[in-house]
Amino acid sequence: MLGPHMMRITTAGMRPTRPQHLREDHHVSTTPESTAASTGSPDATGTSTSPDQQRWAVVTGASSGIGAATARRLATEGFRVVMGARRVERLERLAEETGGLAVELDVTDADSVAAFVERVPECHVLVNNAGGAKGTAAVAEADEDDWRWMWETNVLGTLRLTKALLPKLVSCGNGHVLTVTSVAALETYDNGSGYTSAKHAQAALHRTLRGEHLGEPVRFTEIAPGLVETEFSEVRYGGDTERAAAVYRGLTPLTAEDVADVIAFAATRPAHVNLDQIVLKPRDQASATRAHREP
Numbered sequence: 001m002l003g004p005h006m007m008r009i010t011t012a013g014m015r016p017t018r019p020q021h022l023r024e025d026h027h028v029s030t031t032p033e034s035t036a037a038s039t040g041s042p043d044a045t046g047t048s049t050s051p052d053q054q055r056w057a058v059v060t061g062a063s064s065g066i067g068a069a070t071a072r073r074l075a076t077e078g079f080r081v082v083m084g085a086r087r088v089e090r091l092e093r094l095a096e097e098t099g100g101l102a103v104e105l106d107v108t109d110a111d112s113v114a115a116f117v118e119r120v121p122e123c124h125v126l127v128n129n130a131g132g133a134k135g136t137a138a139v140a141e142a143d144e145d146d147w148r149w150m151w152e153t154n155v156l157g158t159l160r161l162t163k164a165l166l167p168k169l170v171s172c173g174n175g176h177v178l179t180v181t182s183v184a185a186l187e188t189y190d191n192g193s194g195y196t197s198a199k200h201a202q203a204a205l206h207r208t209l210r211g212e213h214l215g216e217p218v219r220f221t222e223i224a225p226g227l228v229e230t231e232f233s234e235v236r237y238g239g240d241t242e243r244a245a246a247v248y249r250g251l252t253p254l255t256a257e258d259v260a261d262v263i264a265f266a267a268t269r270p271a272h273v274n275l276d277q278i279v280l281k282p283r284d285q286a287s288a289t290r291a292h293r294e295p
């Protein structure tokens with residue numbers, strides 16, 4: 001149930017949901033309502049909590065790397081976090097540490113997503129983070145199973161979770177979807193087409209939502225990191241730890257906590273502030289293919 005504070009957010013901080021046929025004003029509103037929200041008063045933040053207005057966050061891929069760091073960080077920001085991934089024993093340890101909820105989730109399986117969503121009582125923030133890369137084959141030698149894995153996990157996984165949780169995100173009166181794409185969603189590079197194509201598609205899906213839900217009380221933020229040292233490269237190289245370590249050699253990569261920090265910043269802005277896209281890279285990385293490395 002919405003507490004009195006949340007009711008104020010809904011009426012003063014944002015326009016109420018209107019049917020699609022009434023939502024043709026696709027421009028920034030200058031109504032007194034939006035002016036009130038733009039003052040940035042504490043009422044518009046939607047981030048303060050009292051017992052009757054606990055804010056819930058869902059983080060997919062929370063068993064390692066960016067997802068685990070984000071779950072931890074959002075818990076310290078006062079969110080009750082529902083954590084999803086296949087390695088549930090890792091989630092359980094994290095849930096014990098953070099007071100969140102560990103729920104098994106395979107984003108590539110529609111039944112698993114349905115069972116997961118059943119366990120989510122409310123959803124104010126969804127972090128679509130589950131994903132990754134497999135392989136480094138050129139297009140001419142592309143492995144269809146690797147492509148399927150990348151498209152199922154990054155693209156269809158994001159689609160399934162977002163579709164299932166959007167009703168809760170909108171009805172809470174102040175929802176926020178953050179999707180972790182990549183610099184691979186902005187650029188292509190040789191031997192990376194399975195991943196870059198999946199990340200481009202995931203980003204296209206995410207950016208489309210911004211327009212489709214304009215006028216509704218839900219925000220959309222794309223987080224596009226460069227090199228982050230996690231299990232990502234081990235997964236990409238099929239468990240070859242030596243090859244994975246070489247990806248980060250000679251430079252200081254981002255940590256999972258660096259990315260979690262940015263996600264938490266975006267998620268704790270006042271309700272009228274939508275950070276559309278955030279690109280973050282190590283100082284030594286200029287693009288997906290160009291980095292400065294010490295010998």
Ligand SMILES: NC(=O)c1ccc[n+]([C@@H]2O[C@H](COP(=O)([O-])OP(=O)(O)OC[C@H]3O[C@@H](n4cnc5c(N)ncnc54)[C@H](OP(=O)(O)O)[C@@H]3O)[C@@H](O)[C@H]2O)c1
Binds near residue numbers: 084131180183
């Ligand atoms: N590391 C980087 O350099 C980098 C850069 C840009 C973007 N990203 C993106 O950041 C996100 C997180 O990656 P990371 O770097 O933190 O890598 P990671 O340490 O390998 O974490 C990936 C997470 O995704 C989960 N996952 C994979 N398949 C899943 C499935 N079918 N169902 C549910 N969860 C699944 C994994 O959990 P389980 O295996 O337990 O299911 C794991 O928790 C990914 O979308 C990745 O593409 C990473």
